[in-house]
Amino acid sequence: MSANDTLTTDRTLRRVLRRESHSPRTTAMVVSALIVVIVAGYLAVEAVLFLVGAAPLLIGPGALLQQAATLPEQGANAIVIAIAAVVAIIGAVLVFLALAPGRLAKHAMTVEGEAGVLVDNGVLASGLAHRISSEAGIDRDRLTVGVGHRSVDVTVRPDAGVPLPLDAVREIGERELAAYALHPAPKLVVRRGRIQGDER
Missing domain, CATH: 3.30.300 (GMP Synthetase; Chain A, domain 3)
Structure with missing residues (x-):
């Protein structure tokens, strides 16, 4: 066996061992992608309904933006803080899952x-x-x-x-x-x- 073959075998072996000893992030990735697809799909449906002049499913894009802009004026700071905290926690979990090694036992x-x-x-x-x-x-x-x-x-x-x-x-x-x-x-x-x- 040549030196190049040995090097390739060692590299492949290390890659296999790393893959088999670390947990894949498939579940977290699928859940994250599913949430993004659902939110994007809902926003797209609301936008289409708004453009054709039909009634929105929940709230139209214009009304949603107007309500979001007037939340602090309505004294709903607690709601804004709660939403920001939830988004921050989700972001922190996703960053942790992306950076943590996820070792198996x-x-x-x-x-x-x-x-x-x-x-x-x-x-x-x-x-x-x-x-x-x-x-x-x-x-x-x-x-x-x-x-x-x-x-x-x-x-x-x-x-x-x-x-x-x-x-x-x-x-x-x-x-x-x-x-x-x-x-x-x-x-x-x-x-x-x-x-x-x-x-x-």
């Missing part, structure tokens, strides 16, 4: 030096909990593992009076995460949970 696992396998965070959490449980001798029911994009939280709930080997749990967890070779590599956080049976 998956990590890329490095295989032979290349990130080529996507693994669900739930599968990672289950595998990590199993490894810690078997190596540290902790009952699986006393372990809670949560895998996020940037961190892995391991909470161990001990029985009353039973010593808790947090350092051993941390070492096992870090070794297992290193074996997974995740990209991006999450940070491991190990904490002591509430003692089993303690209702306070």
Whole structure:
């Protein structure tokens, strides 16, 4: 395989991994487009009715503009502020959806030096909990593992009076995460949970 073929394959693989690990904005785009189409269609119908001299469906364009211009004079500032706030919130949501990465609950696992396998965070959490449980001798029911994009939280709930080997749990967890070779590599956080049976 030539260097160009390898470069093309790497580029394609990165593109596929990014597409599969990020949430598409299809729903938000369809909803936004549908709202724009409905509003534009309504305004077009009102304009046509106004031009042919027919009665408007709700309110004609001229009357609408006149009412909008006289709202502040009528003391309806609260209505204007409420409409502006709703429009601002919708705009902020759309900007957030456009700029936010929208990551799915998956990590890329490095295989032979290349990130080529996507693994669900739930599968990672289950595998990590199993490894810690078997190596540290902790009952699986006393372990809670949560895998996020940037961190892995391991909470161990001990029985009353039973010593808790947090350092051993941390070492096992870090070794297992290193074996997974995740990209991006999450940070491991190990904490002591509430003692089993303690209702306070």
